[in-house]
Amino acid sequence: MLDLAAAKASGRRLSMVTAYDWTSARLVDAAGIDCVLVGDSVAMVVAGRSSTIPATLEQMIYHGEIVARAAERAFVVVDLPFPYQHLGVRAAVKACARLLKETGCQGVKLEGTAGQADVIAGIAAAGIPVIGHVGLRPQAVHQLGGYRMQRDLDRLMADARAAADAGAFSVLMECIPEAAARAITAELAVPTFGIGAGAGCDGQVLVFHDLVGLSLERVPKFARAYADAKGTMAAALEGWRKDVEAGRFPGPSETRG
Numbered sequence: 001m002l003d004l005a006a007a008k009a010s011g012r013r014l015s016m017v018t019a020y021d022w023t024s025a026r027l028v029d030a031a032g033i034d035c036v037l038v039g040d041s042v043a044m045v046v047a048g049r050s051s052t053i054p055a056t057l058e059q060m061i062y063h064g065e066i067v068a069r070a071a072e073r074a075f076v077v078v079d080l081p082f083p084y085q086h087l088g089v090r091a092a093v094k095a096c097a098r099l100l101k102e103t104g105c106q107g108v109k110l111e112g113t114a115g116q117a118d119v120i121a122g123i124a125a126a127g128i129p130v131i132g133h134v135g136l137r138p139q140a141v142h143q144l145g146g147y148r149m150q151r152d153l154d155r156l157m158a159d160a161r162a163a164a165d166a167g168a169f170s171v172l173m174e175c176i177p178e179a180a181a182r183a184i185t186a187e188l189a190v191p192t193f194g195i196g197a198g199a200g201c202d203g204q205v206l207v208f209h210d211l212v213g214l215s216l217e218r219v220p221k222f223a224r225a226y227a228d229a230k231g232t233m234a235a236a237l238e239g240w241r242k243d244v245e246a247g248r249f250p251g252p253s254e255t256r257g
């Protein structure tokens with residue numbers, strides 16, 4: 001069982017990667033990564049939507065169940081999709097309870113400001129481990145004027161503190177200045193995860209497709225590809241097509257009888 005508080009106390013850096021399907025979840029889990037996030041980025045990465053806003057509760061349950069079943073070791077967290085955290089404590093707790101009961105995931109993550117502290121408190125009081133997501137909140141992309149760095153340190157600190165004080169077991173910070181992320185990490189007793197927030201966080205999180213070089217669309221500047229999965233897969237597909245066209249596939253070893 002992952003002990004995030006002990007990790008923070010010992011200074012061990014934590015890792016979290018998204019997964020949406022059985023194969024990617026198995027790979028993330030087998031790589032020894034601490035947490036798997038069934039992100040609502042599924043709407044963009046898997047479904048090709050232009051934002052995370054269209055992700056539905058049913059879709060998060062569908063993908064969450066697959067990922068939770070695939071992960072044997074890692075702590076699995078699933079995103080609360082828009083707009084449940086804005087529908088009041090009761091509706092948010094009900095949605096999070098469905099996410100936990102119907103997926104087997106161990107925690108939920110929700111985007112919010114200090115204004116959602118009561119919702120985080122309600123979810124935590126229901127015994128549901130919850131991560132607060134502050135800074136760039138993709139579900140609020142239209143209100144924030146695009147996918148841009150959030151720089152208001154007072155506001156970021158207030159949002160992160162509110163989430164932790166309300167009972168969040170961790171706070172995820174997206175696209176904020178490194179100095180702000182360091183200050184928040186030093187201030188909070190709970191571990192922080194950063195994405196586009198510099199090296200001063202307790203842990204780092206990346207989207208699976210960005211990390212393995214499989215993203216077809218805009219790759220954020222803060223992501224690093226550790227492989228060229230897109231190139232490898234494109235070459236494999238083209239190679240197979242050419243072999244079929246030239247009569248080289250199937251060959252004797254792929255043929256029975």
Ligand code: KIV
Pocket residue numbers: 018038039040041042052079172174195205207
């Ligand atoms: O949905 C997601 O993939 C996320 C990450 C960007 C942290 O929330």
